[in-house]
Amino acid sequence: xxxxxxxxxxxxxxxxxxxxxxxxxxxxxxxTSFWEKEHLANSTxxxxxxxxxxxxxxxxxxxxxxxxxxxxxRELHQTLRYLSGLPVVNFTGISNxxxxxxxxxxxxxxxxxxxxxxxxLACTLQKWAEKLYEAGHVAEAQQILEFAISTDTDVSSAxxxxxxxxxSQNNYGEISKLKERAQNLKSGTxxxxxxxxxxxxx
Numbered sequence: 001x002x003x004x005x006x007x008x009x010x011x012x013x014x015x016x017x018x019x020x021x022x023x024x025x026x027x028x029x030x031x032t033s034f035w036e037k038e039h040l041a042n043s044t045x046x047x048x049x050x051x052x053x054x055x056x057x058x059x060x061x062x063x064x065x066x067x068x069x070x071x072x073x074r075e076l077h078q079t080l081r082y083l084s085g086l087p088v089v090n091f092t093g094i095s096n097x098x099x100x101x102x103x104x105x106x107x108x109x110x111x112x113x114x115x116x117x118x119x120x121l122a123c124t125l126q127k128w129a130e131k132l133y134e135a136g137h138v139a140e141a142q143q144i145l146e147f148a149i150s151t152d153t154d155v156s157s158a159x160x161x162x163x164x165x166x167x168s169q170n171n172y173g174e175i176s177k178l179k180e181r182a183q184n185l186k187s188g189t190x191x192x193x194x195x196x197x198x199x200x201x202x
Contacts, residue, residue, distance in 0.1 A: 067131070
């Protein structure tokens with residue numbers, strides 16, 4: 001009785017050892033590949049940034065006149081006007097290494113600032129939409145959220161709020177479009193956003 005158990009135990013140990021060794025080789029290979037790519041990225045020369053997907057804030061189509069006397073709204077408007085004078089680009093889901101490879105290592109600090117400007121824009125739009133929605137300005141909140149999502153924001157609450165507005169209108173076709181857009185996001189929150197939108201399936 002002891003010999004079959006002992007043999008099985010030996011086989012088990014061999015399998016565990018093989019899996020550990022395989023995992024270690026995979027990790028080492030992945031790490032080597034990363035550093036090779038990073039070295040290449042750091043050697044990439046500066047490239048033109050003229051063709052970046054710069055985001056323009058469409059003040060003429062946003063509800064700038066609604067609750068404009070509210071102090072909190074005024075502050076959000078000021079932030080948007082400040083951002084309108086800066087380069088704003090959404091690099092969500094793109095690593096710094098890939099940015100350096102594509103646009104050159106000397107540009108990385110600029111690109112990170114452009115992306116930070118986008119993060120500020122996405123957060124500002126979300127706060128603005130929520131405040132208008134809470135005050136009963138649903139159509140205007142919808143306008144803001146639709147613009148935010150057109151920039152491929154990965155703020156999950158933006159998708160949830162807009163989906164709830166569409167659901168209240170029985171506009172499930174737009175929810176389907178939201179889901180398609182979410183599925184193409186490069187963000188790590190993509191799956192969370194898709195699951196949120198599935199809650200609004202008819």
